[in-house]
Amino acid sequence: NAGVTQTPKFQVLKTGQSMTLQCAQDMNHEYMSWYRQDPGMGLRLIHYSVGAGITDQGEVPNGYNVSRSTTEDFPLRLLSAAPSQTSVYFCASSYFGTGKAWRNSPLHFGNGTRLTVT
Amino acid sequence: QLLEQSPQFLSIQEGENLTVYCNSSSVFSSLQWYRQEPGEGPVLLIALYKAGELTSNGRLTAQFGITRKDSFLNISASIPSDVGIYFCADWTGGFKTIFGAGTRLFVKA
Numbered sequence: 001n002a003g004v005t006q007t008p009k010f011q012v013l014k015t016g017q018s019m020t021l022q023c024a025q026d027m028n029h030e031y032m033s034w035y036r037q038d039p040g041m042g043l044r045l046i047h048y049s050v051g052a053g054i055t056d057q058g059e060v061p062n063g064y065n066v067s068r069s070t071t072e073d074f075p076l077r078l079l080s081a082a083p084s085q086t087s088v089y090f091c092a093s094s095y096f097g098t099g100k101a102w103r104n105s106p107l108h109f110g111n112g113t114r115l116t117v118t
Numbered sequence: 119q120l121l122e123q124s125p126q127f128l129s130i131q132e133g134e135n136l137t138v139y140c141n142s143s144s145v146f147s148s149l150q151w152y153r154q155e156p157g158e159g160p161v162l163l164i165a166l167y168k169a170g171e172l173t174s175n176g177r178l179t180a181q182f183g184i185t186r187k188d189s190f191l192n193i194s195a196s197i198p199s200d201v202g203i204y205f206c207a208d209w210t211g212g213f214k215t216i217f218g219a220g221t222r223l224f225v226k227a
Contacts, residue, residue: 004159031213033215035217040126040219041219042121042205042217042218042219042220043160043205043207043217044217045214045215045216048213048214050213056212056213058214059214059216090159090160092159096213106150106162106165107150107152107160107162107207107215109158109159109160109161110159111157111158111159112157112158112159
């Protein structure tokens, strides 16, 4: 099983350029999310989605855009890259339901995209 | 809600036991412990649901504290493949899961 697949693995951008980080999952998970990981700061939530057509902001949404047109895909767009967006980006998915069943379900992560903005 | 983990770094000898801690500014809704190996995404190790219940997964053991605002993860008889970053995570409501800053573990053979 592929699980959560992220592309590309590495990317270098110049300040002001735009790009899309791809994320696809084959587990039929309704919940998908994007995190960024910076040294000493753990994982911070950028955006998330509880199903096709539904997205919402996380802790650090500025400078990023998302959409969810299918259950499988959840792309993350950088509109105008800045050096502060240099980071490792992780996509994650999980089962989504009501109450404890969702709260206790684990996040399944991809292997990340390492982005450098110069 | 903020999750604080300690220690930030841990370097131990193979075969030793270790404990990492997670403290929250508010009561845990539920708590998950993840490990991230180099170059990969985090993977769930243990999920805690009930206060006081000791939960195990092989050499790993985790438990909520009495106030349910703290937790520990214990690893016994460490091996080199235990290296990585250990994160605690909690669901904050509003469909958001937040993570602590992590404990980076080094195991010397």
